[in-house]
Amino acid sequence: MDSAGAEPRRERVELGARSTDVRLGAGLLPHIWAAVRARFPAAARCGLAIDSHVAAHQPLPAAPADLEVLEVRLPRGEAAKTRESLSALQDAWIGLRRDEPVVVIGGGAALDVGGFAAATVRRGIPWIAVPTSVVGMADAAVGGKTAVNHAAGKNLLGAFHPPALVIADVRTLETLDPRDRVAGLAELYKCGRVSDAVLLTRLREGAPTDAEAWLDVIHRAVAVKARLVEADERDGGQRRLLNYGHTVGHALERVLGNERLRHGEAVAIGMDAAAGIAVGRGLMSDADRATQRADLRRLGLPVDVPAGVDAEALQAALGMDKKRASGAAHVFALPVGSTGARIVEDVTDAEIAAVLTAKRD
Amino acid sequence: MDSAGAEPRRERVELGARSTDVRLGAGLLPHIWAAVRARFPAAARCGLAIDSHVAAHQPLPAAPADLEVLEVRLPRGEAAKTRESLSALQDAWIGLRRDEPVVVIGGGAALDVGGFAAATVRRGIPWIAVPTSVVGMADAAVGGKTAVNHAAGKNLLGAFHPPALVIADVRTLETLDPRDRVAGLAELYKCGRVSDAVLLTRLREGAPTDAEAWLDVIHRAVAVKARLVEADERDGGQRRLLNYGHTVGHALERVLGNERLRHGEAVAIGMDAAAGIAVGRGLMSDADRATQRADLRRLGLPVDVPAGVDAEALQAALGMDKKRASGAAHVFALPVGSTGARIVEDVTDAEIAAVLTAKRD
Numbered sequence: 001m002d003s004a005g006a007e008p009r010r011e012r013v014e015l016g017a018r019s020t021d022v023r024l025g026a027g028l029l030p031h032i033w034a035a036v037r038a039r040f041p042a043a044a045r046c047g048l049a050i051d052s053h054v055a056a057h058q059p060l061p062a063a064p065a066d067l068e069v070l071e072v073r074l075p076r077g078e079a080a081k082t083r084e085s086l087s088a089l090q091d092a093w094i095g096l097r098r099d100e101p102v103v104v105i106g107g108g109a110a111l112d113v114g115g116f117a118a119a120t121v122r123r124g125i126p127w128i129a130v131p132t133s134v135v136g137m138a139d140a141a142v143g144g145k146t147a148v149n150h151a152a153g154k155n156l157l158g159a160f161h162p163p164a165l166v167i168a169d170v171r172t173l174e175t176l177d178p179r180d181r182v183a184g185l186a187e188l189y190k191c192g193r194v195s196d197a198v199l200l201t202r203l204r205e206g207a208p209t210d211a212e213a214w215l216d217v218i219h220r221a222v223a224v225k226a227r228l229v230e231a232d233e234r235d236g237g238q239r240r241l242l243n244y245g246h247t248v249g250h251a252l253e254r255v256l257g258n259e260r261l262r263h264g265e266a267v268a269i270g271m272d273a274a275a276g277i278a279v280g281r282g283l284m285s286d287a288d289r290a291t292q293r294a295d296l297r298r299l300g301l302p303v304d305v306p307a308g309v310d311a312e313a314l315q316a317a318l319g320m321d322k323k324r325a326s327g328a329a330h331v332f333a334l335p336v337g338s339t340g341a342r343i344v345e346d347v348t349d350a351e352i353a354a355v356l357t358a359k360r361d
Numbered sequence: 362m363d364s365a366g367a368e369p370r371r372e373r374v375e376l377g378a379r380s381t382d383v384r385l386g387a388g389l390l391p392h393i394w395a396a397v398r399a400r401f402p403a404a405a406r407c408g409l410a411i412d413s414h415v416a417a418h419q420p421l422p423a424a425p426a427d428l429e430v431l432e433v434r435l436p437r438g439e440a441a442k443t444r445e446s447l448s449a450l451q452d453a454w455i456g457l458r459r460d461e462p463v464v465v466i467g468g469g470a471a472l473d474v475g476g477f478a479a480a481t482v483r484r485g486i487p488w489i490a491v492p493t494s495v496v497g498m499a500d501a502a503v504g505g506k507t508a509v510n511h512a513a514g515k516n517l518l519g520a521f522h523p524p525a526l527v528i529a530d531v532r533t534l535e536t537l538d539p540r541d542r543v544a545g546l547a548e549l550y551k552c553g554r555v556s557d558a559v560l561l562t563r564l565r566e567g568a569p570t571d572a573e574a575w576l577d578v579i580h581r582a583v584a585v586k587a588r589l590v591e592a593d594e595r596d597g598g599q600r601r602l603l604n605y606g607h608t609v610g611h612a613l614e615r616v617l618g619n620e621r622l623r624h625g626e627a628v629a630i631g632m633d634a635a636a637g638i639a640v641g642r643g644l645m646s647d648a649d650r651a652t653q654r655a656d657l658r659r660l661g662l663p664v665d666v667p668a669g670v671d672a673e674a675l676q677a678a679l680g681m682d683k684k685r686a687s688g689a690a691h692v693f694a695l696p697v698g699s700t701g702a703r704i705v706e707d708v709t710d711a712e713i714a715a716v717l718t719a720k721r722d
Contacts, residue, residue, distance in 0.1 A: 017595070083448065087444065090511070090518055091511075094511050094513045094514075094517050094518075095513060098597075119520065120481075120518050120519065120520060121517065121518065122517060122519075123506065123507075123508070123519045123520055123521055123596075124520070124521070124595075145484065146484075147484070150451070150452075150455050152455045152456060153455075156455050156482065156483060157451055157455075157481050157482065158481065158483075158484045159480065159481060159484055159485070159520060160484055160485070234378070234485075235484075236459075
């Protein structure tokens with residue numbers, strides 16, 4: 001990844017005392033401890049959670065002698081999002097004061113569980129998110145949603161606890177499995193489709209090829225998310241637009257598991273399903289849906305439900321066979337026209353079933 | 362308890378979308394389900410956590426047929442504040458939607474763990490606090506601090522998650538162990554000493570003897586707390602005045618356990634210790650400290666560290682033998698003059714040691 005001309009960028013999620021400063025750049029990780037020290041000058045200790053796979057591939061500089069680091073290695077990826085990992089982090093960090101931060105390094109899963117632990121120790125100690133994946137940078141690090149999984153579903157236990165600081169070093173993307181890097185593009189595309197036509201146009205030109213191009217699309221996606229989170233931190237209104245592709249996507253992840261289907265891949269398939277529902281409602285033309293399918297495929301993403309998925313299991317994961325108090329309605333973020341999206345709260349089981357079973361091109 | 366003339370009262374903690382409506386009265390518990398239904402008309406289900414001792418002594422009315430109640434019995438008192446109880450509540454409530462509340466009935470301990478579980482399910486579902494103890498009504502139900510204990514200390518894991526509604530029925534105080542009812546008076550006295558001279562005067566006249574008198578002092582204490590929480594929800598400023606008596610109090614609880622020393626008793630002893638430090642600093646006269654000692658004793662509360670407490674264990678529980686990054690300073694809420702209090706951030710080990718070892722009258 002060529003980082004010539006990759007100037008550091010800054011963004012901020014303005015939430016009063018709970019605001020997040022975001023720094024994006026190429027080559028920030030080697031300076032991580034200086035950044036911690038600058039932000040928390042009084043800290044004698046700091047927590048560290050790091051995805052074990054990341055730890056093996058991203059050498060961290062040694063911490064300064066006057067900073068005691070309470071380190072926990074997390075299982076790789078989604079396997080970290082358990083109550084057991086949460087307890088291990090809490091036990092390691094329980095002695096920290098409210099002015100001693102924790103640093104969480106890894107993809108979206110590590111940030112989810114690390115941020116949740118920080119939310120619960122002393123009712124909330126500050127944390128620094130250091131995302132090392134595209135999804136982590138564009139999505140998990142920004143907005144304060146933290147979580148672990150539960151047998152009943154993904155992310156069902158968690159808290160809103162925005163990090164004080166995000167340090168996103170696009171150099172860390174170089175060591176990603178190419179499949180994971182491509183999968184992450186789905187979250188960027190989603191942000192463009194929901195509210196940034198310039199970002200959408202950039203991604204139509206293909207995947208980023210150098211550090212500057214990565215910084216550019218990730219910064220744009222972070223800005224989209226920042227504005228939606230500022231307007232609706234608790235996710236009861238416009239922030240739900242970021243769920244575009246996630247309703248069907250989460251259900252597919254539950255049925256297939258993340259070994260078979262990456263989160264971003266599931267979101268890409270979910271975006272096409274949502275587009276199908278939008279077409280059925282006249283919110284979007286067939287041509288616009290076809291454009292999106294072509295865009296996603298050009299980026300290397302899947303758009304169809306994989307062959308062999310158990311239809312009944314998928315319907316169950318979508319809650320299509322449960323009685324719901326509010327009737328049989330599902331809430332979806334649906335695309336509108338060639339750009340933009342809206343929240344629709346009355347999608348029926350039949351509409352979902354139609355797009356999941358119809359064969360496309 | 363005579364409830365003639367005990368008119369229901371209302372108070373509110375104004376925290377925007379996270380505000381708490383407080384209702385105080387005599388005989389509210391039999392109407393609990395109507396109150397739940399009125400506040401959450403769309404709920405098909407609701408969670409219920411109830412202290413097992415309370416459940417045995419406070420018969421609850423049957424829930425309406427159209428409300429499925431997901432009930433968990435909690436161990437009595439402080440024993441409920443564990444990660445195990447937290448997990449049991451999360452497992453029972455994981456299927457609730459964000460518009461389906463949980464009801465938590467019991468003393469401060471039940472409210473602490475029940476509120477924490479509500480904070481974590483789907484990143485926060487609404488909860489209704491139904492305190493059945495004096496401490497629960499005057500303290501735990503108001504302000505949103507929730508917690509469980511950790512081997513490293515009390516309340517070290519938790520969240521800020523204010524209840525949507527508090528229903529405080531002073532009739533439930535009738536079934537309390539008299540020792541617990543008296544212990545609760547310490548929290549009321551604390552609120553009076555910190556910022557309500559009228560409340561302080563009432564309590565100098567002795568413990569309340571009927572429902573109206575209980576409603577009056579509890580309402581005043583709730584109002585004191587509400588105003589401090591509104592000004593400083595996250596407990597970094599003036600809210601810390603409510604810690605008056607709690608620094609030494611918590612340490613005593615850790616050393617002795619709540620079987621030997623009730624929370625309120627520990628707070629009473631802690632208030633006298635803090636008053637001793639205040640006298641040493643010239644913030645308060647010896648006479649004012651003596652008045653407070655006499656007041657607390659008249660209410661039936663202890664003021665001296667019980668004989669046989671291990672001095673070293675107490676010092677360790679106070680963090681007096683630990684190196685702290687900020688030097689050897691402790692943060693205390695100290696009483697000032699005959700009424701009022703202030704936060705002091707530079708109390709030394711020596712000042713604490715002096716008041717813990719000096720013999721008083």
